[in-house]
Structure formats: C-alpha cells, structure tokens
Amino acid sequence: MTLDRRSGCPINLSLEVFGDRWSLIVLRDMIFGGRRHFRELLNNSMEGIASNILADRLKRLVELGMLTRADDPTHKQKAIYSLTEMSITLVPIMAQLGAWGRVWLPVTEDLSIRAKLLEEGGLSLWQDFMDELRFEHLGIGTPKPIDATVRARLRAAYQAVVDEQARKAS
Amino acid sequence: MTLDRRSGCPINLSLEVFGDRWSLIVLRDMIFGGRRHFRELLNNSMEGIASNILADRLKRLVELGMLTRADDPTHKQKAIYSLTEMSITLVPIMAQLGAWGRVWLPVTEDLSIRAKLLEEGGLSLWQDFMDELRFEHLGIGTPKPIDATVRARLRAAYQAVVDEQARKAS
DNA sequence: TCCAACTGATTGCGTTTTGCAAGTGGTTGA
DNA sequence: TCAACCACTTGCAAAACGCAATCAGTTGGA
Structure with missing residues (x-):
C-alpha cells in the first residue's frame, strides 16, 4: 500500500x-x-x-x-x-464516477440522487462545491448562508427521496 | 475480485x-x-x-x-x-483521472501529453474519441480518415514529445 | 516435414493485503 | 466513580498478488 x-x-x-x-x-x-x-x-x-x-x-x-x-x-x-486542495479537486472525478455508475450499475435511487444533481449541475456546481470545501477545510474564502450550500442542497434532495420512499412503503 | x-x-x-x-x-x-x-x-x-x-x-x-x-x-x-459501450463511456473518467494526476503527481512529460490534450479538448473531443471507439469496437457509425482520428492525433503528439526529448538528450 | 516462435492462458508457491473480532491505554461527562 | 467514548493496535485466517515456469495447441519458414 x-x-x-x-x-x-x-x-x-x-x-x-x-x-x-x-x-x-x-x-x-x-x-x-x-x-x-x-x-x-x-x-x-x-x-x-x-x-x-x-x-x-x-x-x-x-x-x-x-x-x-x-x-x-x-x-x-x-x-x-x-x-487538502489535492483531495478537494477530486470532486470532478467523483462526479464522473457517480455519473457513470448511475448509468451502468444497479444503484439505489436514494444513494444516486446526489450523483444525479452533481451531474446536472455541471462544472459550475462542482466549483461551488469545491469552494465550500475550501472554506470548511482550509479556511479559505467566505462562508455562505448555511442552507444555500451545495452540500445542504444535496442532503435535502437525498432526504426528499428517502421520505418519498417511506411514504410509498407505508 | x-x-x-x-x-x-x-x-x-x-x-x-x-x-x-x-x-x-x-x-x-x-x-x-x-x-x-x-x-x-x-x-x-x-x-x-x-x-x-x-x-x-x-x-x-x-x-x-x-x-x-x-x-x-x-x-x-x-x-x-x-x-463495450459500458467501457467506452469510461473516457470522461479517464480524462478527469489524467487531468488530476497531471496536476498532483510526478507524471512524466511524454506520458502526460495525451492527458493534456484530452483535458484541453474537453467534452467535444471526448465525444469524438468515443465515436471512434464505437466504430472500431462495435462497428457502429462511419469511419474517419485515418490521420484525422483522435487517437492518431494523441499518438502524433506523444511521438513529438518523445522525439524532442531524444533531441535534447543527444 | 520439422521445429522454433507464438497463442491465450494455467499452475505452484511465497509474500502481501484484507477482514474480522477483540483489546489497548487514555479521556470525558454525568 | 464509572460507563461511554476516543483513536487506534493486535492476532489470525482468508484472499489477492507477483513471479517464474509451464501448458497444449497453432503457425510460418526452412
């Protein structure tokens, strides 16, 4: 290793x-x-x-x-x-990996909603997300309103899917 | 495995x-x-x-x-x-992987020229390349003039770097 | 016809990595 | 005081890996 x-x-x-x-x-x-x-x-x-x-x-x-x-x-x-900056710039790779996996592999809906959003958001969303990570982890840049962050949006979308699944199941 | x-x-x-x-x-x-x-x-x-x-x-x-x-x-x-189509659509992942590696890891110039071109060419180049692969491997689509292919361009660029390195070394 | 070179693998074997369960010494908060 | 928590380590069996040798065929040239 x-x-x-x-x-x-x-x-x-x-x-x-x-x-x-x-x-x-x-x-x-x-x-x-x-x-x-x-x-x-x-x-x-x-x-x-x-x-x-x-x-x-x-x-x-x-x-x-x-x-x-x-x-x-x-x-x-x-x-x-x-x-670090080195791992923050992995975001585009993660996005592509998620996009590919969503097409070709048996992903579950809840776990792939984030990949879907990331894919649709494209480069500009990735950049926003990387900026957030830079602020959180490196202390660089300025904070955003907490509910406007990309992560908050991803999380909200995930929760919406999970809630919907629970509703259907009940 | x-x-x-x-x-x-x-x-x-x-x-x-x-x-x-x-x-x-x-x-x-x-x-x-x-x-x-x-x-x-x-x-x-x-x-x-x-x-x-x-x-x-x-x-x-x-x-x-x-x-x-x-x-x-x-x-x-x-x-x-x-x-297969499944592996051909890995091209964007390969491109991102190459782009990231080029920035953060001790790549050699000759072996990273292709990653550089792929990065600069962006999505449209990736699409052209995937179309070529579809023709070669799946028999789908129409052939291109052999020297206009993305692969030929990548190979030529690689050769140019290798030749230049040999020239410098001599 | 003979045979060396080539074809996609397989085998045996020792080393490294992984996965699991349990345990380590120390810290914290009620 | 003490149970819960903290990052991490240890021991051990199983799996994966890396290397070299080998396999049963096929091919092309002498």
Missing part, C-alpha cells in the same frame, strides 16, 4: 494513490458526508469499513498529502481530519 | 468494478493504446502486468460486461477483445 511508481503515466499514478477499494470511500464520506473524525467515518460507513483498514488509509492519505490531521481542541483524544 | 454489493452508492459500485490496481490499466491500454490481444496487453504493458493477473482481469471484465471476447479469424488461438 505504498507508491511504487510503476510508470509516470497520470492514470497509473492516480490509481496508485486511490486505486483500491477503500481510499475513495473514505474521501467520499469526507467530501459528501462532511465527516471529520475517525469514529464518524467508522460507524457511519455505509460499506462497513474495518477499523484497522480505516486507520491504515487515513495514515496513508495523510502521508500522500490528501488529508491533514490535527488535534481537536474540544477533546484531547479526538483527531480532526481535513481535506 | 467479485461484486459484493457493499452498497447501492454509485461511487462504491464503480469502485467494485474497477477499484483495483489493474482493471483500469488494461482498459487504458485498450482505449488509448488500441490493444486488442492478450499478448499485446501483456508484452507492451508499461507497468508490467503478470500474465495470470491479466488473464483474471480480462475474464472478470468480460463477465462484468466491460469487454467482449471473440475468436480472431486470422489465427485459431488468437482472441480479440473489444470494448
């Missing part, structure tokens, strides 16, 4: 960074789920990541410059993980 | 299809390198894929609907692998 530099091809090097079954899942949960702590990532993980794998990936992503780790001032044992 | 359906999230499902260190490399060589045979993929692989891994990935990609396998009429033992 280290960089072996098999070749200088950009696709190959990208794969060496996050071409495994967990790294992008962790980053997805941080980017779209807003998770910042080990426990949040561990317990709320939809796919059920194991704690040793999570610890390993966090360590690795920090070493690679995709995340930073800082002590949480509110709790001596808590660590806070932040995205 | 099978689909375990950890969740219905499109990013997760995409990762379950090609979230490993070799599947996308094989597809990259088919898409950008025009390789169609086992030996071509094995011997010309920049990253040095092992024959058992290649055999396994080809089999898996066929099972997943990303490739099809057909007998080569010119040689009884040869098999021809073709991309």
Whole structure:
C-alpha cells in the first residue's frame, strides 16, 4: 500500500494513490458526508469499513498529502481530519464516477440522487462545491448562508427521496 | 475480485468494478493504446502486468460486461477483445483521472501529453474519441480518415514529445 | 516435414493485503 | 466513580498478488 511508481503515466499514478477499494470511500464520506473524525467515518460507513483498514488509509492519505490531521481542541483524544486542495479537486472525478455508475450499475435511487444533481449541475456546481470545501477545510474564502450550500442542497434532495420512499412503503 | 454489493452508492459500485490496481490499466491500454490481444496487453504493458493477473482481469471484465471476447479469424488461438459501450463511456473518467494526476503527481512529460490534450479538448473531443471507439469496437457509425482520428492525433503528439526529448538528450 | 516462435492462458508457491473480532491505554461527562 | 467514548493496535485466517515456469495447441519458414 505504498507508491511504487510503476510508470509516470497520470492514470497509473492516480490509481496508485486511490486505486483500491477503500481510499475513495473514505474521501467520499469526507467530501459528501462532511465527516471529520475517525469514529464518524467508522460507524457511519455505509460499506462497513474495518477499523484497522480505516486507520491504515487515513495514515496513508495523510502521508500522500490528501488529508491533514490535527488535534481537536474540544477533546484531547479526538483527531480532526481535513481535506487538502489535492483531495478537494477530486470532486470532478467523483462526479464522473457517480455519473457513470448511475448509468451502468444497479444503484439505489436514494444513494444516486446526489450523483444525479452533481451531474446536472455541471462544472459550475462542482466549483461551488469545491469552494465550500475550501472554506470548511482550509479556511479559505467566505462562508455562505448555511442552507444555500451545495452540500445542504444535496442532503435535502437525498432526504426528499428517502421520505418519498417511506411514504410509498407505508 | 467479485461484486459484493457493499452498497447501492454509485461511487462504491464503480469502485467494485474497477477499484483495483489493474482493471483500469488494461482498459487504458485498450482505449488509448488500441490493444486488442492478450499478448499485446501483456508484452507492451508499461507497468508490467503478470500474465495470470491479466488473464483474471480480462475474464472478470468480460463477465462484468466491460469487454467482449471473440475468436480472431486470422489465427485459431488468437482472441480479440473489444470494448463495450459500458467501457467506452469510461473516457470522461479517464480524462478527469489524467487531468488530476497531471496536476498532483510526478507524471512524466511524454506520458502526460495525451492527458493534456484530452483535458484541453474537453467534452467535444471526448465525444469524438468515443465515436471512434464505437466504430472500431462495435462497428457502429462511419469511419474517419485515418490521420484525422483522435487517437492518431494523441499518438502524433506523444511521438513529438518523445522525439524532442531524444533531441535534447543527444 | 520439422521445429522454433507464438497463442491465450494455467499452475505452484511465497509474500502481501484484507477482514474480522477483540483489546489497548487514555479521556470525558454525568 | 464509572460507563461511554476516543483513536487506534493486535492476532489470525482468508484472499489477492507477483513471479517464474509451464501448458497444449497453432503457425510460418526452412
């Protein structure tokens, strides 16, 4: 699980960074789920990541410059993980990955509504979202009204689908 | 190496299809390198894929609907692998992956010129390229003059960089 | 006709990575 | 005081990987 530099091809090097079954899942949960702590990532993980794998990936992503780790001032044992510019610019990749998966794989409606919005929003929405992440994680730029954020919109859309599914089921 | 359906999230499902260190490399060589045979993929692989891994990935990609396998009429033992619409539409993902890698990872100039062109060409170039692949692999659409193809342009640009590097080195 | 080179794989084997369950030492808040 | 929580580690079995050798055929040239 280290960089072996098999070749200088950009696709190959990208794969060496996050071409495994967990790294992008962790980053997805941080980017779209807003998770910042080990426990949040561990317990709320939809796919059920194991704690040793999570610890390993966090360590690795920090070493690679995709995340930073800082002590949480509110709790001596808590660590806070932040995205870096390197991982924030993964948003277009996530968007394309979601768009492709939505077409070709057996996605569930609730979990793919975000991918749909991201796809429809296009580059300008991605940029807005990346700006939000820069503010949240890097302290760069200015805050937005909390309900106008891309993340809030994505979350609201997700909730609407879940509610609708519950209504149908009842 | 099978689909375990950890969740219905499109990013997760995409990762379950090609979230490993070799599947996308094989597809990259088919898409950008025009390789169609086992030996071509094995011997010309920049990253040095092992024959058992290649055999396994080809089999898996066929099972997943990303490739099809057909007998080569010119040689009884040869098999021809073709991309499917499912794998052809990976082009935007490849382009984003290449663009990101070019910015953040230690890519070499010769191997990243293609990613640069693909990035600059944008969606319309990706579409042209996908149309070419559809013609080559699916027999859909009409052929283009051989030197006007996107692949020919990418290859020419690559060669120009390699030649320039050789000139500098001499 | 013979044979070396080539075809898409497979086999055996040692190493690495993964997944699971349990446990670590320390912190916090009631 | 003490249960709950904190990030993370450990032990171990199972799976995946990487390498080299090998396989049974096919082909083209001498």
